[in-house]
Amino acid sequence: MSWTVPENHPHGDISLSFVVDPEQQITTDGNRSNNEGSFSLFIGSLPTASLSIVTEALTLAEVTFNGLSSYDPDGGAVTCEFSVEELNGDTSTSSEEDCIHEYTWDDDGTFLVTLTITDNENDRDYAEALITILNRPPEVAIGSNLDSVPVLSPVTFDVTESGDLDTQNPEAPIDIQWHSPCEEGQVGVRCTITPNAEGTYTVEVTVMDDDGATTDDSLIISVTNIDPTNPQAEIWLGPNRLIPDSVGRYFVNEGDALLLRGWAEDSENDLDGHQHHWSPDAELNPELVISSVGYYSTIEHVYHISGQHLATLQIVDDDGASTETLIVPIIVNNVAPSIGPIAPLLPVAEDQPVQLSVEVTDTMGDLPNLIHCFDLDPYTNSDSEGNESDDCDVESRHLAHSWADATTAPDYIVFHVTDDDGARDYIAISIDVNNLDPVARATASDYKPTEGDVIIFSANGTTDSEYDMGNMVYIWDLDIYEDSNGDGDPANDLDRQGVWITVSFEGEGTRTVQMTAFDEGEGASITLVIEVQKAPFSLGGLVAAYGLYIVLFGMIVVLGVVLMQRLRPSEVVVKAPEVRGKPRRRGKRISMDDAFDDPEYDPFDSEKRKSGPKKSPGETEWWSDAETPTVEETGPVIPEPLDPEEPQKMEDLASAFDKLTGEAPHEDEPEEEDPESVAASVDEALDDDDIEALFDD
Template identity: 50%
Template structure:
């Protein structure tokens, strides 16, 4: 092997490294006539797992061959020498142990710090024997704290295959502090290198807006923080807190501009009082926060008679007023025929109100004399005022007061006006005009 002479061990086995070029020298003895005509036939890798089809031959007293073993393990080199008469020697077998060469990773410079969602690129370079270099398995373990494949250890996972890694992390809190590059040859020998990385949290950039900065008191407005920016992950998990009036300490903690009056990326709100106020929105991710403020001028709501009437109390008052006016109007428009004059001869008597209400047939204005009498209720159902149904011969009966004639209802000047207003030929509008005119005259006289 080059200028290094191989020395067999006690078992006659030689050793060399995988990928080394091995030079083997052989010689034989024979008569002077045949010595220069000897044929040397070499099979440098005669083992069945090697390359027995490869041979090298030379003629002379000595022979030299060179061979590179590409796989580790025991390899057998054989030599057979034949003279010009065809006589051959026994096969000489030389055992050679080829030792595996462990791959090496060249130093890797750590990448520069990046922000969340920022791209990290790392390129590794490795060395091994020419025979193993193409067969190396190169991998990056992007989370060395977890054994993701359930085999080996935490640092031998193959999350990204190849010499060049390109990747990013959207959340600094979950990003690893380092990743591991490892390479493995065909003999299973693995070497690795730990590469530190830094992923910095991106501070949110808060922005808020309102669809109407000059709303009227009570109007619905929409507030939004949609234009706030951050990393993709942080935007999905962002906390939005709104202080709807920084001049008021609604939570009572002594700090006016940190109240949590509303939360969310957008919402609907109604300002219930007029005036200017400053609104503050704070956007927070896992580590940092940013705030945005703007002014809202709430205009006082104008007076609305419709809303005044919308209250239940006003409706009840209007119903009572309309009912009263309707009753007055009906009284004023009634026909004279609705006025009943008591019949001549009707007498007035003192009648109990209870008896009058209890007697369903009682009618003081009826032409029927019997209906103008009140029948008393009680033990004697047949007893009638004026004693008309009692027995005249009963000496013990008490004389009932005699009903006097009911006075005739006198028609006033106003009744005459009603009668005039109810004539078929007179229009209702004219009647109302007369009435209103009369009232105006009366007011002027007063």
């Protein structure tokens, strides 16, 4: 039969009974009394094996493992038996009463360990585990004879101890590799290095055994600071690095935007902390110092003054140690100023200002000190220095100037600019000053005068440039339809000249008067139409118009009378009659000048003859306040006859005739005298009696 003991059944002995063929189906059973039976049965449990072991261990290390945690649930002691896999694959078995076992593997690998426990009922249980035996790493130790070294100085390290305990080939050495770049190479027992940073320096080495296991070792030494050395500098102009000459001088131009770059040698950890102190113009501007921190320093600088400049650089590390001062000589060449293009100027008129601004380029340092000059007369050396085209008539780069006279204005001017080094640039600028034609203006005091009236013509309203106004010539043609100069052109006569003229027209009709104002050009004209009205008849007008001819005629008549009287025989004497017992006195003195001084005076009018001509202010009669003689008192005066035998008197008469008429009595071809000279001598040639007799006739 089969019986499954319940899991929770108590441990211990139990009694079991059974009956065979309880249904008595076996008919052949002859004795049924023995069909029942009983027996005793112990109810227990299997032992539980528990193996305690590390999972990893090093070669040559004693590994302890045990089964102390194994037990038998139904009580009783258990025995332990350990089976260990060896390096060659065999298994070694060992029974341990204390259930603890020790074992050592000489080489690495993974091995099986089995624990078998047996209880009092001879029941068994098993437990097993894998253990990994790790390779024992090699051993190494390094050392040096120095505890500190200045930065950038060499130091040597050595491998003082090394080995591989679990090697299976004692003849195979371990591999040694240094982590630093050694002068001897990185593989070997010795390494010489040069620290490039101050502070502490750690050197490391790694050794490897035949199983590939590695071991590291390191050593720390102190690296002390050193001064930065070997300062250097470069100068760049845009993308181009400038090359110094054989003595280290750089050559640049005024206004160049330079890039000065500097650095120095030092330990690696000091490089980024370097303090750079630039003095780009140490001699001329020592106060200017530009500082920066870093491995490299870069500054921008522009030199505005030509000549030699000294740039200096000093570099200081974080410990206060510094380089020697680096001196960089820079030769700065002057840049001459340059004049920008100028658009052609438009022609201008006299007195019209020329507006001009000139653009000049130069370095920023020279611009404030440039001397801008306009030479307004390039043909004249006005300052007696240099030549004609370097005068400085206007010191500016802006010009507002006018020329009064087109004939004296130059055809070009010169603009020149000079910097503080004497370098200069110049440009000739063409100008065209055109004459400004005058604007003719003319007026008349009377546009409809009566013939013989005096009218005034004025050109005072004429305008032109100021210079031309002072030199203007005014030409008057009193009638453009009458060719007074006989050249065939009636409109170009020069009848009168001046700003103001007085004219008296004889004869009625229209006169077209033209005034032409001339400057240095062709001039300008204006015409005035004068309507001359016919004058009413008057003796004064007659005398004014024909006085000269009347005088000449009168003188001839008087001369004839005088000659007749002189040639009359001497014995014929005519006595003047007496009036009221008194001899006749001479009448009032009559002068042709009176007719000219007072046109309204008529000597043939008895009333006007009594009153006489109008006197000018301050004018008095020739006889002053004396009694005015009358004809009744004096009677007619008959001149004495001229004796032909008296040659002196005849010569005087001929001379008088010649003075009056301009003709000699016996000349066949008399010469024409100037009417003015005849008119001027009338009073000398005729006395008052002659003139009175002339008017009486």
